[in-house]
Ligand SMILES: O=C(CO)[C@@H](O)[C@H](O)COP(=O)(O)O
C-alpha cells in the first residue's frame with residue numbers, strides 16, 4: 001500500500017462554491033492533508049455536483065500544500081470517468097461497489113493511471129461486498145449516511161458495521177468514513193477502525209471552520 005494521509009478530510013460539498021479556492025486554502029492551512037471531492041451524476045444519486053474541470057482547477061493548490069485530492073465518484077459506470085479525473089489531478093479515486101458490474105476493472109484503470117484506488121460501500125451494502133477487492137485497493141470507504149447529500153445525521157448502525165469491516169480488512173487497506181462525521185461521531189469511528197474521516201457540513205457550516213477541523217481531528221485521534 002502506498003503512503004496515505006490519515007486524519008480528517010474536509011469535503012468541499014458543503015463549502016461556498018463561489019469562494020471554492022479560498023475555502024480549500026482555509027482547511028489546507030489548518031492542516032488538512034486530504035481534500036474530499038464529491039462527484040454526483042443525477043443517476044446513481046439524484047443530485048448533480050461537479051466534474052473534472054472543477055477538480056482540475058483546485059488540484060494545483062492541494063498539491064502545492066502537499067495534500068491529496070480524494071475524488072468520490074457517485075456516478076453510474078464510473079469506469080467511463082476515471083481517465084478524466086486522473087488527468088485532472090485526482091490522487092485517490094473512490095468507486096462505489098454498487099455503481100458498476102465492472103468495479104474490479106475500474107480499480108485497475110485507476111491503478112494504471114498511477115493513482116490510488118478505493119472502493120465505497122453504501123449503508124445497505126454488506127461488508128462482504130468488498131471481500132474480493134480488499135487486496136487491490138488502498139482504501140475502503142464506508143458510507144455512514146446514504147450518499148447524495150451533505151448534512152445528514154450519522155447512522156449509528158455504522159459503528160457495528162465498521163467493526164465487521166475492520167475484521168474483514170485488517171491492515172490490508174485504510175478505512176475511510178463519510179457522512180455525518182463530527183466531533184461526536186469521529187471518536188467512535190476511530191475506535192471501530194477508521195483512519196480517514198470525511199467531514200463536510202461539520203467543518204464548512206461551522207462558525208469557525210478551522211476550529212471545527214481541529215476539534216474533529218482531536219476527536220479522531222489526529223489532533
Ligand atoms: O459523499 C458524501 C455525501 O454523499 C459526503 O462526502 C458529504 O460531503 C458528507 O457531508 P457531511 O455528512 O459531512 O455533511
Ligand SMILES: [Co+2]
Nearest residue numbers: 038072178198
Ligand atoms: Co463523499
